[in-house]
Amino acid sequence: VKESGKNDCLLYSDSWSNSSFERLTLQHEMYRAIQRNEFILHYQPQYDLVTGSMVGVEALVRWKHPVKGMIPPGSFIPLAEESGMIVQIGDWVLEEACRQNKAWQDAGLPHIPVSVNLSIRQFVQNDLASKVASVLHKTGLEPKYLDLEITESMTMDVSHVSRCLLDLTEMGVGISVDDFGTGYSSFHYLKNFPIDRLKIDRSFVRDIQQDPSDAEIVAAIIAMAHNLNIQVIAEGVETEEQMEFLRKHNCDEMQGYFWSPPVTSENIEQMLAAS
Ligand code: C2E
Numbered sequence: 051v052k053e054s055g056k057n058d059c060l061l062y063s064d065s066w067s068n069s070s071f072e073r074l075t076l077q078h079e080m081y082r083a084i085q086r087n088e089f090i091l092h093y094q095p096q097y098d099l100v101t102g103s104m105v106g107v108e109a110l111v112r113w114k115h116p117v118k119g120m121i122p123p124g125s126f127i128p129l130a131e132e133s134g135m136i137v138q139i140g141d142w143v144l145e146e147a148c149r150q151n152k153a154w155q156d157a158g159l160p161h162i163p164v165s166v167n168l169s170i171r172q173f174v175q176n177d178l179a180s181k182v183a184s185v186l187h188k189t190g191l192e193p194k195y196l197d198l199e200i201t202e203s204m205t206m207d208v209s210h211v212s213r214c215l216l217d218l219t220e221m222g223v224g225i226s227v228d229d230f231g232t233g234y235s236s237f238h239y240l241k242n243f244p245i246d247r248l249k250i251d252r253s254f255v256r257d258i259q260q261d262p263s264d265a266e267i268v269a270a271i272i273a274m275a276h277n278l279n280i281q282v283i284a285e286g287v288e289t290e291e292q293m294e295f296l297r298k299h300n301c302d303e304m305q306g307y308f309w310s311p312p313v314t315s316e317n318i319e320q321m322l323a324a325s
């Protein structure tokens with residue numbers, strides 16, 4: 051186990067994931083972590099590229115482990131997906147994000163949507179849309195202030211997912227495709243699913259300046275999305291040059307360290323109050 055400076059997170063070397071004992075331990079601890087309230091959400095702001103104002107936040111889960119400290123999602127989400135526990139964790143994330151967003155609104159802060167990451171596993175339960183409806187009802191958050199981020203998976207049942215997404219869209223919940231361009235069937239998504247927004251993966255954004263083909267790809271994704279009436283947000287924006295490029299090519303929104311890393315809910319509250 052080694053310490054990382056960023057976000058006070060503990061990062062694990064690959065060795066832990068190879069040890070089945072450690073995996074079992076972590077899996078067991080994860081189960082208790084839900085009951086013990088050890089998960090917390092950080093939020094990363096999303097900005098309008100024209101006005102520069104904060105127009106949304108993405109909820110990102112962290113595990114406050116009593117002994118190991120703050121564990122980043124990359125160190126436990128894959129295991130949670132594998133074991134199926136991502137469904138319980140995902141339920142908690144969804145409700146907490148909606149509850150928090152409603153609390154900001156009730157405090158008189160600007161109303162913005164919160165984006166929640168969904169695992170494909172959460173579609174396997176056949177009641178996803180009704181679960182979302184009941185969380186919105188319970189927390190009092192209006193559907194238009196919730197956005198769900200989905201990623202590609204080769205193992206999914208397209209007609210089932212598409213029906214779920216149509217139900218959610220009819221409710222007024224926003225749908226974004228996360229990590230756009232990294233999968234095998236990104237275009238298939240746009241054709242078959244009711245998508246409001248796509249998020250250009252940061253691997254394309256990273257090399258905009260160095261790699262002319264990445265620049266072409268990003269420009270083409272933006273133009274194509276706009277022709278399909280789909281909004282575009284770029285993720286992983288770290289430099290002013292990247293931001294300028296995106297602005298020049300009419301990208302709608304951006305998210306990245308250049309403006310803000312994921313921060314606590316208290317920080318978001320301050321940012322909203324100042325905006
Ligand atoms: P993601 O959905 O693609 O989230 C964006 C990740 O990129 C976040 O990492 C964020 O901290 C990081 N990031 C943001 N801006 C920059 C930047 O400018 N440069 C770089 N290098 N990185 C940036 P994080 O919080 O560690 O999350 C990692 C992944 O874990 C997420 O990737 C998502 O796939 C997954 N995840 C996080 N929370 C949840 C959750 O509640 N449910 C599910 N199913 N997955 C989650």
Ligand code: CA
Binds near residue numbers: 167
């Ligand atoms: Ca995401």
Ligand code: CA
Binds near residue numbers: 228229249251285
């Ligand atoms: Ca992403």
Ligand code: CA
Binds near residue numbers: 229
């Ligand atoms: Ca990702």
